[in-house]
Amino acid sequence: MSDHHIxxxxxxxxHVADVEGRMTLADMLRDDAGxxxxxxxxxxxxxxACTVIVDGRAVRSCLMLAAQADGAEVTTVEGLAEPxxxxxxxxxxxxxxxxxxxxxxxxGVVMTLAALTGGNEKPTEEALLGALSGHICRxxxxxxxxxxxxxxxxxxxGAAA
Amino acid sequence: MKPAPFDYVAPATIAEACQVLSEAGxxxxxxxxxxxxxPLLNLRMSQPFIxxxxxxxxxxKGITRADxxxxxxxxxxxxxxxxxxxxxxxxxxxxxxxxxxxHYQTRNRGTVGGSVALGEPAAEMPATAVAxxxxxxxxxxxxxxxxxxxxxxxxxxxxxxxxDELVTAIHYPDWPSGHVMLFREVAQRPGDFALVGMVGxxxxxxxxxxxxxxxxxxxxPTPIKARQAEAALVGQSLSxxxxxxxxxxxxxxxxxxxxxxxxxEYRRTVGKRIFARTLREALQVKEAA
Numbered sequence: 231m232s233d234h235h236i237x238x239x240x241x242x243x244x245h246v247a248d249v250e251g252r253m254t255l256a257d258m259l260r261d262d263a264g265x266x267x268x269x270x271x272x273x274x275x276x277x278x279a280c281t282v283i284v285d286g287r288a289v290r291s292c293l294m295l296a297a298q299a300d301g302a303e304v305t306t307v308e309g310l311a312e313p314x315x316x317x318x319x320x321x322x323x324x325x326x327x328x329x330x331x332x333x334x335x336x337x338g339v340v341m342t343l344a345a346l347t348g349g350n351e352k353p354t355e356e357a358l359l360g361a362l363s364g365h366i367c368r369x370x371x372x373x374x375x376x377x378x379x380x381x382x383x384x385x386x387x388g389a390a391a
Numbered sequence: 392m393k394p395a396p397f398d399y400v401a402p403a404t405i406a407e408a409c410q411v412l413s414e415a416g417x418x419x420x421x422x423x424x425x426x427x428x429x430p431l432l433n434l435r436m437s438q439p440f441i442x443x444x445x446x447x448x449x450x451x452k453g454i455t456r457a458d459x460x461x462x463x464x465x466x467x468x469x470x471x472x473x474x475x476x477x478x479x480x481x482x483x484x485x486x487x488x489x490x491x492x493x494h495y496q497t498r499n500r501g502t503v504g505g506s507v508a509l510g511e512p513a514a515e516m517p518a519t520a521v522a523x524x525x526x527x528x529x530x531x532x533x534x535x536x537x538x539x540x541x542x543x544x545x546x547x548x549x550x551x552x553x554x555d556e557l558v559t560a561i562h563y564p565d566w567p568s569g570h571v572m573l574f575r576e577v578a579q580r581p582g583d584f585a586l587v588g589m590v591g592x593x594x595x596x597x598x599x600x601x602x603x604x605x606x607x608x609x610x611x612p613t614p615i616k617a618r619q620a621e622a623a624l625v626g627q628s629l630s631x632x633x634x635x636x637x638x639x640x641x642x643x644x645x646x647x648x649x650x651x652x653x654x655x656e657y658r659r660t661v662g663k664r665i666f667a668r669t670l671r672e673a674l675q676v677k678e679a680a
Contacts, residue, residue, distance in 0.1 A: 231396040251399030251442065252392055254433070273393055274430035275497060287470070287499040293429035294500065295422075297399050298444060342496060357495075363581040364494030 236300040240265065241309030249296040256280045258296035259306060267307035267337045271366070278365035281338035282306050288345035288361075307337035310344060320344045320382060327377040331369035339365050339375055347382050355383035394432035401444040405451065405530060408443055408557055413532035415441050417554035422446070423466055423505030426497045451504070451559065454478060460564040465504020469493070472503050482523065482563055484572035488515040488590050491574075494582040508558045510543075510550045510613065513584040515576070517544060518614035520561060522591035522606035528560040535559070541606075544613035566604075570594045571673045573605060575665045579652065585609040586653045587662045589617070589641075589669060593624065595677050600627045610662055611646035619644055620666070629674045638667035 232251040237244065240263055247262050259268045259282065271277035273292045280291045283305040310318035317325065320343045330336045342361050346353045358379040367375060402408040412419050420439035422428055423446070431437035445451055451466040454475050461481050463472065472478055473489040492515050493501055506516035507527065520527070520540035527538045529552060540561075543550050552558070576588035591605030603624040605617040620641035624632075647658035 232398040232400070234399065250392065250396070252394040252396055252432070254393065254429070257392060273433050275426060278494075278496060281496055288496050289500045290426075290496055292433065293425050293497070295399065295425075295429075295442075295444070297401070298425075298446060346495075360581065361495035364496040 234297040234300070236297060238299050238301060239303045241305055247296070251295065251297055253296045254292050255282070255284075255294040255296050255299050255304075256291035258299070259291060259304070262296075265306040265308050269334055269337055271334065276366065277335070278338040278342070279335050281341045281365070283341055283345045283348075286345070286349070288342045305341070305344075307340055310340065318344060320347060320378075323378040323381045324375070327374045327381060329370060329374035329378040335365055335367045339367070343379060343382060352385070353383065355380055358383050393435070395435050395438040397432075397439055398441045399444065400441060401447045403447055405448060405557065405559055408445055408448060409530055409532045409555070411441065411443050412555045412557060415443075415554075419443050419554070421508075421557060423508070424468065424497075424501035425505075426493060426501035427505070427509055427511065445557070456481075458562070460562050463503050463561045463563065465502060465508065465558045465561065467503050469498035469501045469503060469506070470495075473498065481565055484523070484574055484590060484592055485519055485563065487572060487574045488519045491515050491576050491578075491585070491588075497582075504558050504561060507540075507561055508550065508552060510545075510548050511584075512544075512547050512611060512613055513586075513588070513609035515585070515588065515590065515608060518588065518606040518608035519590050520563070521614045521616050522604045523563050523566065524604055525561055525563045527558055528562065529556045530559045531556040537562075541616050546612045566592050566602075567594050570602075571677050573669050573673050575669045576608075577661055577665060584652075587647075587658050587665060589662070589666055591617075593673060593677075595629055595674070598629050598678075600624045600629070600632075605641065607641070607645055607662065609647070610658060611648075615645050617641040617644050617666075629678050632670070632674065634667040634670040634674075635663075637670060638663045641666045 237246050259265045269279035271279040275290045275293045282291045284302050320340050418440035422442050422444045452464045454477050455462050469492050478485050525540040529536050571593040573591045576585045578585050588608040594602040603621040607615045620637050623637050642659050642663045647655040649655050
């Protein structure tokens with residue numbers, strides 16, 4: 231059983247931890263770093279609730295070891311809104327379209343959409359809707375989430391309320 | 392913590408990784424993208440003593456042109472391969488197949504070589520390698536060997552890889568420019584495992600098919616090369632071909648099972664349909680061109 235000293239950036243802040251080799255990134259983010267917005271559903275990569283952004287890409291944090299994130303830049307849902315509480319455009323679009331009910335799957339969905347819309351290239355509606363297939367939501371019937379994604383593709387998040 | 396305890400090592404070179412695998416005497420498991428291994432660890436279906444993380448080995452990444460073909464480093468992320476211009480130019484069918492591998496989020500982490508080396512029978516990457524005539528470069532502390540993809544798979548998740556061996560490249564030979572790509576997959580939802588799928592390429596010169604490479608996925612314990620159909624296609628004229636008869640031959644090479652998603656009979660019936668339809672559509676495109 232090996233122990234590993236890791237240093238990474240989480241939501242813009244340096245984080246140092248000593249982790250067992252077997253600790254997943256998801257467990258480290260929740261239990262060691264306190265970012266409980268990382269939700270754990272299935273813990274085998276199916277539900278998408280634990281999705282975070284690692285070095286610019288949306289990934290399942292339950293399918294990565296914490297030791298693998300040494301040196302990485304990680305963003306969780308806690309890192310999206312402005313310090314004054316202003317919502318990230320993805321959060322705003324989700325809110326405007328009533329895209330959540332119980333909220334369990336929401337952080338994962340938000341991180342996927344944030345990763346796709348965060349680059350210089352504007353994603354197509356098809357790409358955004360396609361990426362939603364990597365998330366399971368048991369409340370909304372997906373229609374609100376789809377509308378939020380469409381709004382993001384059209385660039386109208388926050389434009390109407 | 393979900394996985395059983397293990398030692399984690401992240402070597403920086405292929406030689407180091409091979410050394411660890413060699414010394415572990417079968418107790419080590421290679422971690423590439425982790426999109427299959429991590430679930431198995433979390434469910435404790437896999438309990439290795441040592442995890443050898445090959446993600447920090449630069450020599451295992453990237454896509455390059457080499458020896459009249461395309462060399463794919465095994466730790467190339469599926470998302471990177473999907474966006475790769477070399478692949479798009481030389482092996483468009485690879486790109487098409489990659490777009491069906493898992494989900495956007497798992498492709499960001501999952502690797503081409505991980506999927507090829509794992510040998511999930513319903514996966515797109517092993518069948519694509521078999522169909523296109525790829526060869527798999529394998530290294531260990533004992534040396535290097537090259538295995539043709541169609542000799543690599545033995546059964547579900549079983550390959551000719553020895554416990555001390557590491558896949559270090561997948562080499563896809565070029566198909567002549569103007570080859571026709573074939574791809575179709577039937578799954579219950581996008582990103583699900585294929586119930587039935589087929590992938591491959593055809594070369595047709597002057598209205599006659601001169602070469603075919605086609606493989607099934609989800610149609611047996613391994614990816615299955617449609618050998619009888621390939622042989623029957625060569626020499627056929629585009630206009631006179633009986634796609635249904637060739638599809639019948641293609642299905643004759645398969646060995647699908649019943650599972651809780653679909654019966655073997657369903658897989659054979661759907662397989663025959665998609666095979667014939669994909670051939671017809673591909674040849675119409677070729678004839679129109």
